[in-house]
Amino acid sequence: MKLFSRDIVDGIFDQYYSVLIILKTKDEDEFIELWINHYLNVIGKSGAILIFDNESTSEVVLGVYRKYFTHPQIMIWTYPYPPDSVHNSMFNANLYKNIKKHCDFFVFLDTDEFLFYFDCCSNLLKSEINFYSAMEAIEWSPSVWIENVNLANNIFLIKNKLISGARSGKPIIKSKDFLLIEDSASLNHNINYYKSYKNNSYSLKFFCLHMKNLFPWQRIKSNFNKLKRLHGLDKGVEFDDFIYNIDSYEFRYKGGNMYRDEIKKIIKDIDEGKYNKKISYLSKDCFIIYEDGSMKFFNEELRNELINFWGRRDNLFLA
Numbered sequence: 001m002k003l004f005s006r007d008i009v010d011g012i013f014d015q016y017y018s019v020l021i022i023l024k025t026k027d028e029d030e031f032i033e034l035w036i037n038h039y040l041n042v043i044g045k046s047g048a049i050l051i052f053d054n055e056s057t058s059e060v061v062l063g064v065y066r067k068y069f070t071h072p073q074i075m076i077w078t079y080p081y082p083p084d085s086v087h088n089s090m091f092n093a094n095l096y097k098n099i100k101k102h103c104d105f106f107v108f109l110d111t112d113e114f115l116f117y118f119d120c121c122s123n124l125l126k127s128e129i130n131f132y133s134a135m136e137a138i139e140w141s142p143s144v145w146i147e148n149v150n151l152a153n154n155i156f157l158i159k160n161k162l163i164s165g166a167r168s169g170k171p172i173i174k175s176k177d178f179l180l181i182e183d184s185a186s187l188n189h190n191i192n193y194y195k196s197y198k199n200n201s202y203s204l205k206f207f208c209l210h211m212k213n214l215f216p217w218q219r220i221k222s223n224f225n226k227l228k229r230l231h232g233l234d235k236g237v238e239f240d241d242f243i244y245n246i247d248s249y250e251f252r253y254k255g256g257n258m259y260r261d262e263i264k265k266i267i268k269d270i271d272e273g274k275y276n277k278k279i280s281y282l283s284k285d286c287f288i289i290y291e292d293g294s295m296k297f298f299n300e301e302l303r304n305e306l307i308n309f310w311g312r313r314d315n316l317f318l319a
Contacts, residue, residue: 001053001065004077006092013075013102018046019131020099020106021115024079024086025061026054026225030215031111033064036074038114041127043073048103052079052086083229087187089180100175105131107143107172108187112218114209115143116293118310124293125207131172134206139177139199142190142316143208145169149286150213150274159285159302162309166316167191169208194317204310209289216266216275223259231256243267 021039025032039049055078056062068074079086087108089096099106109115116125117134135141145165146156158165171193179197187193212219224242227233232252233242242249246264251257269275287306288296297303 001069001076001078004052004079006081006094009094010098012095012098013048015102017043017048017103018105019043019129020048020050020103022050022052022086022106022108023111024052024054024083024108025056025111026083027056027058027061028111028218028222029058029060030218031211032061033067035111035114036064036068038127039109040071040073042115042129044128045073047073049074051076052083053077054079054083084188089178089187093180096178096180100178103175105135105172105174106178107170109170109208112211112214112222113145113170114211116207116209116289118205118207119293120205122293123295125289125295126293134203135172135174137201138203139201140174140193140197141172141203141206142166142194143169143172143206144204145208145210147210148213150216150269153211153214154289154291155286156209156289157286158306162305163316165208166204169206172206191317200315204312204316216270220263220266223263227251227256227259231259 019042021043023035036049043049051065051074053061053065053076065076069076081091085091086095107115114127115129116127117129118124119126144162145168146158146161149155149157167190169190171187171190173187173193177197177199220243221239224233224239228235228237230253233249233256237249243263246260246267249260251260284299284302286298287302290296297306
């Protein structure tokens with residue numbers, strides 16, 4: 001892998017792309033190849049995938065990189081800086097200038113996030129996305145975050161989750177409208193992007209399927225890494241020690257308890273056998289997405305909630 005430097009002025013991209021899908025990642029064994037194959041389908045023949053790897057050591061991950069390293073639509077860089085600094089368009093000013101020059105659209109997505117678009121003509125959720133058509137008359141688009149139920153890759157909670165999902169998902173951005181600003185969180189979630197840019201012209205047809213409950217130990221490891229890089233958990237703390245003594249650790253920065261509480265809940269669910277098989281779910285709160293993109297709702301109330309959500313004209317980001 002090539003070593004990325006924020007001082008690189010040219011040479012990050014060697015051609016122009018319709019869309020760039022950008023990932024920051026480290027040692028995410030379960031998802032990485034599944035993620036790559038999904039986004040190769042999303043971008044078609046005119047887009048590209050840009051991976052910033054934060055010095056992974058997993059042989060599974062490194063093996064996937066070797067497999068795809070020569071793919072003409074995949075660029076893999078070792079990213080030696082704090083992982084969340086990739087979102088800081090002032091810290092990485094040269095990178096973002098290159099992005100603006102070399103693509104029409106871009107979006108940052110994690111390995112457990114899978115982007116789809118609702119096609120009104122076919123009434124299907126599609127992974128093959130024509131970004132030009134989908135974003136023709138809008139300034140940007142939030143992708144609506146919805147999470148899967150335990151161990152299920154096609155059952156998702158949406159009842160009373162759509163507005164919060166629209167605020168929490170990842171923004172799809174038109175490069176020509178993007179400005180370099182100092183807010184390092186501006187690209188991380190829809191609400192951050194909206195607060196920075198105040199763009200009111202957007203669509204609600206993009207879905208970001210958040211597979212956070214598919215591989216429980218992957219989620220635990222991800223939260224553990226966030227506690228280290230974002231909330232001041234001592235970098236010398238080993239994963240096993242943290243899990244066995246989870247309540248004894250303190251965090252230097254606020255917000256850490258949220259990730260610790262999620263880890264504790266997942267471990268409790270594992271201990272209670274909820275991850276041994278697909279747990280029962282409240283059908284009135286969920287819907288199923290089939291491989292062909294069709295959707296099954298368990299009642300009309302849920303279907304109407306989604307239809308009404310798509311028809312909203314008020315600003316979801318002001319509340």
